[in-house]
């Protein structure tokens with residue numbers, strides 16, 4: 001039998017499981033269509049003139065790549081007119097994007113990191129798109145959506161997913177009923193269910209962290225990585241392997257595929273920034289997916305999904321992946337606080 005299509009999966013989630021509304025189904029299909037368009041642009045590379053940087057910076061002061069801006073535009077254009085959304089927010093835009101008055105409005109809020117792993121674009125390494133869906137608060141009906149309407153904890157997400165543009169283009173999705181993965185059939189253009197009920201193994205011997213930041217890490221992170229590096233003779237009693245793609249989508253995708261722990265911890269740099277990754281566009285959607293796959297996601301001490309956001313572009317420390325390892329890192333943080 002042929003693999004199920006994304007539409008078929010979503011219709012089942014709507015009819016049989018009752019976890020997806022018709023509007024949410026159409027919204028997810030629209031996002032998936034946009035990801036397909038981004039995948040095509042990524043695939044053209046230098047032939048499509050999409051590589052390289054622009055002169056502009058985004059709100060976080062990062063130089064924008066052509067593909068950051070192009071992917072942002074593709075997602076905005078695809079999602080503006082469908083009538084499913086009240087507003088959108090993106091890592092690449094300073095403030096929220098309201099649905100223009102000429103289009104019907106819906107009840108959902110869409111947030112995205114249009115192009116994750118920007119430093120890998122020009123070197124032909126896997127990159128991706130991350131998205132998160134919230135419901136607009138009930139008290140927002142009848143008035144214009146404001147930034148504060150987006151500031152909801154990750155537990156309120158009704159769907160989250162990512163597309164990874166690698167050797168294969170895949171879409172990994174949760175609607176709060178487990179995690180599934182679709183592979184883009186490049187000949188027919190269809191998303192086909194290839195990875196049913198993805199589960200992260202509880203134990204692992206593989207970690208992912210940017211080691212060049214070691215001198216800035218807090219003690220609990222140093223302790224954990226030091227123990228991993230000590231291998232079989234150390235306190236953890238096993239030899240660890242290390243991987244760091246530097247595209248969160250690709251690193252998290254590996255963890256969903258074979259387990260592991262991914263860390264971009266907050267550190268002791270005086271920048272006052274709590275880590276590098278963004279809560280609303282990266283940490284929350286990935287944490288929702290990881291938890292739905294049986295893993296754990298924390299900021300060091302606390303569950304990421306419980307964080308009450310205070311700003312749209314807020315950054316957060318991230319430790320996620322296989323349960324036993326993440327809980328060990330959490331224990332080290334708690335012990336450090338008690339001392």
Ligand SMILES: O=P(O)(O)OC[C@H]1O[C@](O)(COP(=O)(O)O)[C@@H](O)[C@@H]1O
Nearest residue numbers: 113115116117118119210246247248
């Ligand atoms: O270059 P570093 O410091 O290793 O950071 C890598 C991290 O930065 C990110 O690329 C940030 O995402 P953007 O490309 O969307 O800004 C993550 O995907 C990745 O985990």
Ligand SMILES: [Mg+2]
Nearest residue numbers: 113116117282
């Ligand atoms: Mg990113």
Ligand SMILES: [Mg+2]
Nearest residue numbers: 113114115116
């Ligand atoms: Mg990005």
